[in-house]
Structures are given as structure tokens and as C-alpha cells.
Amino acid sequence: MTDRQLPPDMPIAVKDPSRLSIALQSDFFYTFKRSPVAIISFAVVVIMVLAAIFAPLVAPYNPFDPASLNLMNGFSRPMTPNAFTGDTFWLGTDDQGRDVFSTILYGMRISLFVGAAAVLFAMILGITLGLLAGYVGGWTETIIMRIADVQLTFPAILVAMLIFGIAKGVTPVEHRDQMAIWVLIIAIGLSDWVQFARVVRGATLVEKNKEYVQAARLIGRRSPAIMVRHILPNVLSPVLVIATISLALAIIAEATLSFLGVGAPPTQPSLGTLIRIGQGFLFSGEWWILLFPAATLLALALSVNLLGDWLRDALNPRLR
Amino acid sequence: MALVSVANLTRIFDVSKPWLNRVVERRKKAFLTAVSDVSFDIEERSVYALVGESGSGKSTIGKILVGLLPPTEGSVKIRDVDLARERDAARVDAVRADIQMIFQDPYASLNPRWRVRDIIVEPVAARGGETKGMAEKLLEQVGLSARDAGKFPHEFSGGQRQRICIARALASEPKLIVCDEPTSALDVSVQAQVLNLMSDLKDDLGLTYLFISHDLTVVQHISDKVGVLYLGRLVEEAAPDELFDDPKHPYTQMLLEAAPKLGEFGREVDPPKGEIPDPINPPPGCAYHPRCPLAEDICRKERPEMRALRGARVACHMAE
């Protein structure tokens, strides 16, 4: 923008304020600064995401490296020392002597990745279909929205299990563990696109009748260009809210599926897998193997959800 | 030769309920005749005003003219090219580039997520033209500052936004601008600014306007010819002075009489009778006959043809 050649009669060079500086001065940022709930939940989410991304650097052990494991360390209570190195197991170890803190970090990695990828998938699918339904209308809209209605009558978990079951049937045994994560993502994503599609369609119906869209049509812009360049940026705020709340739901859905044994395999345990493993030890007194992964899941889902709630209020001027 | 030639233009909308509702409720299809057999010409470098109350079809005519809606019957020819029927894409494109539109709502007609610069040059950018420095020049032409190019629409007042709309309309150097109630959302003092600006631009750039309004007093300041619409039909057409001094159609007389007058304090008017009828079931014969003080039998049976009368055209059996 700044390298634009200005006509000679223009005395002052024009420098546009950047979108970032506009955002920092906005009411949105202002309400964020004044909401402790938003700041805390945002901080928790950021810390957890960073910890998950940099798990190999943060975690004291690599729980999947057999060389670092020793059965002698099995069932160490929290805050007890490693029998060999003298380091402390902050959150204890499981039956095979794996550091629970490290498995949580790696598990969070899988959970967050599956959750985020599933939401991204659902978002892309939902936005595309919602835009098409809202802008094109007619039969396109009828077909898309009826499929969505049918989809809504199944619980999301059921849809995910169905897809998971089909995928398990068609993939060869030796690839199942590798495929499991991707099947999870598609299964959760497919069960979640409807709400994106509905909201985007609704917002598109409003936007497409606004005069700026007519102005673009008049100029001769083609429909795809109008949908992507004009309407899409104006329907994104509700999408952002739903995406955040969906992320919490997707993480929980992944945990549920993994807990049921149809999700992440034990070779790549997610938080849900860890909870499933941990519940076996609950009644024999090794409570920490279950409690800490469960608490992590709770904290993660809760913060993401609170952030989503705040976002919804902040982006909806009528509630302010 | 006239720049725009509208002949026997008719536009019918299907306003039926969805198919299922119709079957269940045993209703027939419902049609709304928004524009019915309207003919008029617009001379080059002149301002033609279409005036009417809600439901008169004035906006529909505007949209057909710019190609946002196809006509049901009749034709709109711009420089002898019928946009709805012309097969030669190059000719259609050339004519389209010559038509622009200014909308009523200055808040809805600018995409809130775009910078003013991008909004203004879009008509040119969409055709792949060179846009360097164009927005800045146009902004100054409409009385804004070149520095405004980098701002977003929400930073402007209603009147300033309408100036931005005018700048966008001028970008592709059109011959004809359809102005759909361009000042009715603006305050009086701002309305005067915008009307004067439009009038200056017309003289400077040799533009032709189709000016759509519900307010007779506004159009007389800018127009060379006024067409009065009632329920989708053209009832009178005359030069503004002629129309104000000697209104021939009873509806025009009523409109002029009913408009609040600045100079007549505490005026006790005998208010006009009735309201505009339902356009889905218009009265037979002359659409105005149920409210007309002059109506006779022929008015209830036969729709009056447009005929010349003392320097005007009028569609009334009784006027003389």
C-alpha cells in the first residue's frame, strides 16, 4: 500500500494505519483488557498451547523413548524422586514408570492437534456450504440445509463413531494406528460442520441483500469473487465465536472417543487415552494416573469455553 | 437520440409461499406487478427523476436499468443495446461500464471491511484497469481529503459516506448514474451538500442521471424531467416547473397538496383519503380510481393510456 505512486498535486505522503494498530485501539481490545476472566482464560490457553507445541523441550522425559523408561520407577507417587537420576517425578509415574507430567504434555499435543484440525476441517466445510446455501439459494440451499438437518438428528459422538467404524473396516491393519488420528479428525469435523454452515448461511442471507453487494454485482464481479471477497469477511465474527466453543467441544469429543477406545491409539495417547488408562488404577490407589490428565482436560476445555463466551459477548454489540 | 429508452417495461415478482405451504393451504400462486407497462426516454446529459411513494416500482425500474434485475416484458435500451437480450458480450460489457448506481443507505452500501481506497477503485480494478492514485483524486473531486483513502467506512459520517459512494460511481467514468434515493437517509443540510455536489459533477463531467426519490421537492432542484409513478404505472411526466405549476393527474395534485409546506403555518389541510392499495391485487382500470375525486365509470373499467396534454404526458381519462 505504501509504495503507491501519488499524483504530483498530493503534498503529503499517505501512510495508512495498519490493521494491527487499528485492532489495538479498538473497543474489542479495550473490553479484553478489562475482563479478568478473558485475560486469565486466554493466558491458560496460550500456556497450554505453547507447552503442547514445545512438549519435547519442556517435558523432562520422552515417555515414548523406551531407553528412558525403567519399570523400577513404576507407580511412583507425585513428588517422589527418580530411583536412578534423583530427579523429581512431579506428578508421579504410571505402571511402566512413565512420567505422568510428560505424558500429559505429549497427550495434550495430540488432543489439541486433533481438536484444532477437526475444527478447521469443520469450519472450511461449514463456511463453504453455508456461503453457497445462503448466496446461491434455491435447490442448492434446500439440499445443503436438509443434509444439515438430517445430520443434526444424530448425536455428534454417534456420527464420529460411525465414521470411525467404517474407516477401521476399510484401512489395512498395519496402517490403523497411523490412520487413527486422521480418522478422528475427519470424524469429529464431519459431526461439527452443521453449526458453521447454519450461522454462515444466516449471516450471508443478511449480507447479500446489503447494497455493497449489489454494488459489486453491478460492477460485474462474478459470484465466487463476491462471496469470498465481500461477504466472507463480514460473516467471520460469528464464525470465530463458534470455532472457539467448537474447539472445546472437539477436544472433549476426542477425549470421549479415545476413552471409549475408538480414538487415539495407546502408541500415541491423547488426554482421553490417558484417562482411560488411568481409570484402571483408580481403585487400586494410584489416583494420580487418572486425576492429572483429567484435570488438564478440564482446565483446557473450560478456558477455551470461557474465552469463547467472552468472545461472543464482545463481538455482539447488542449485549454490551 | 435518447441515451436510455425504456419501452413497455413490466416486471412481475413471484411472491408465492413455498410450494409445500401452497399445497397445504390450498392457495394459488401470487404475483406482484411491481412495474407495469412503463415507457420513457432519458436524454443524454439530462436528469430524469422518478417520483413515487412506497410500492410505486421506482426502485425496481432503477435495478432493471442497471442490470441487477431482468425485465419480465418490454425493454430497456441504453445506446440502442438491450442489456437483457443482447448476445454480444463485448457490447454488453461496454454498456455496463457506462452505468453506475448510488444507493440509498450510505451505511450498507460500503463494505465495512474494506479500505475506502479499495472500495472506490473496485469498478476499475474488477475490469483489470490501472488504479494508481485514482482513489485519492476522486476523493478530492467529491470534496473529501486524499488522506481519507486509507480509512475504513465506519470513520465517516453519513454524508461523507455518500460522497465515497459517489466517488466509487465515478471511478469507471460512467455516462449514466442511477441514483436510488441518494439523499433520503441524510440530514437536510447534508442533503443540500450532496445534491449540489451531484449537480456540479453532472455539469463538469457531462453525466446523465436517473434520480429516484419519494420527495417531489427534492427532485425539482436537480431534474430536467419528472415521471410520477403510482402502483407501478407512470401516471404523469413533465418538466418540473410544469409539474409544480400545473399538475394534471389527480394523484400528482394530491402529492403536491399533501407535502408539508414550510411557508404555511398551522395549515389545515383536508388530508388525502385512503392509502396505497395492495400491489398484489391492484384495483381494475385506473389504479388510482378508489382515491380519486374525479373518478367515473370509465376509470373503474379501462386503464388510461399515456397521452400528451399541454406540454406533459398524463395517464388519466379525466384530466384536461
Next chain:
Amino acid sequence: MSEAILSIRDLTVEIPTRHGILRPVDGISYDIGRGEVLGIVGESGAGKSMAGNAVIGLLSPPARIAKGEIHVGGTRIDHLKGDAMRRLRGKEIGMVFQDPLTSLNPLLRIGDQLTETILAHLDVSRSEAEKRAVAALDEVGIPGARERINSYPHEFSGGMRQRVVIALALCAEPSLIIADEPTTALDVSVQAQIIALLKSLCRNRGTAVMLITHDMGVIAEAADRVAVMYAGKLAELGPVRDVLTTPRHPYTDGLMGSTPLASRGKARLHQIPGAMPRLDALPSGCAFHPRCPYAQDKCSADPGPDLADGNGAACWFPLPHDAKVA
């Protein structure tokens, strides 16, 4: 002018925001007498609706009355809260809004809405209330009132709906009606009907009317006196004929000049340069001085003078009486 039904003194409405305190209404004072129509005219952002909402206690938070007094029929009402205000609303003050569709409950028959309002404010039996509801509809000129009483709001046309709203505002026999842009959403022919109706009803009942509008023509036809507002302050107040024909405040003068008139022909419209300032960026002194052709040094330093005994122009250099409308 007889006794004042509504009396406003130094009314100031404030909205605290992160950019500071905004004053959409800043120290306005006026009276409305029995049977009098006071037109409040101004452009958007002048604070005319905000002043009306303050009187009826419908300011939406964080906006609040910061200063001043409002008296209706001799009772001070600006400090009333909750129930007391609700009782007063409808009983003493009727309200007619711009959009008739949003001021009627779409799910209730209009007869029920009228009867409920009457029962809430007047001590009458249900059958008496129903009788009065029919009479009210009859009075506002709805044909077949006895049958129409069972209709829902969407079954009426726009003009008829506004008549219902007027009936609703009048049915509890308030002494003051606040009409906020009552004809803006209506067609010209219907607008004339509604104005004529409002005028005759109020004259017959002696109701005071605060008519808020941006349309000078409506003011000229309907109002007895007119208050011109600019940037939250009264610019000029006086009998409608005097203010409109010989405006003394340059803003009123500019406003009159920019109004299109049938008699003015194809002449170029007079225009006031610039636009109404935003509330968070009010100029110093008289808020109109940056746009005023007669502004002098004093105007940017001192806010305009107070209106002498509630009349005249809040201007340091008012136009002489023989000044022509530009």
C-alpha cells in the same frame, strides 16, 4: 400560554465512555403548555430524541440524567425509578415512535393491548375498558373499529398501524404526548393524515405535544412553537412563524436555506459547510462556530448565551429581524 404541562430546566444527559463523558443533551430548558405543540427540530446527533427519552425515563444505560429537573403537571419526575416511572408512563405521558411495527406487540390483538393499557392506568371495569378501546380506535379514524379490535398488528397497513399507536398513546388520557418522528416512516399522503389527526386530537383534549422531527415542513404545519437543537443544546426557541420566517440563529437560517422548497424552483440549494460535530470532538465555545459564516473570535471562546426567558437565539451575534431566508 397557560400553565405548563411539561417543564424542563437545565436538563443534561451524560454518557460515560472510555473516551470521556459525552453530553448528548447539554443544559436545555423549555416548557410546553396545555394544548400546545412544541416542535423539536434538529439533525441526527442533535440530541432531540435523547431529550424525549430522558423525559419518559427510557434512557438506556449508561446514559443518565446528570443535571436538571423535569416536571410534568407540577410533579418532579426526573428522579423517579422503576415502578413509579412505569405508572407515570402511559398515565401522564404517551409515546408515539417512528416505527409503528416495533411499538406494538405482534403477538397480541390490538384490542387486548389497548384494554390492558387502559386497565393499568385508569380505575375502570374491564367492560368499560373495552368500550373505551373501541372508542379510541374510532377516534383515530380506524374504520370498523368494533371488528378491527380483534386484529393483530400485522393485519394493518403502515398508516393504520400508526393510528393504532396513537390510540394506544392516548387511551389512558395522558396530559403529554411525546411523538418521536411519528411520520418519518410513512408515505407523503399518509403523513398528512397522521399530522392532521395528531393536531385535532390534541386540540380537542388539551394534550401537550412534544413533536420531535427533522422535517421543517412538518414543524411548520403542526407546531405552535419550535425548539431548534444543535449538538445537544438549544440553538433557538420561539413561535414557529417567527423562527422559520425570520430565523435569528445562523444555524436555523442555514437549515431553512438548505430545505428544498416547491416555490424555490431549480435554484442551487444553500448549503451549510461541514457536518454536525461528533459528541466526542465538540468544538470550543459555540459548537456551531466552525460552520458559521458570521463567527467571530468570541464565538470560539465562549459558549453561546443562554436563551433569554426561554425565547430567542443562543447566539452572540443573532441575525437582525429583517434578515431574509438565504
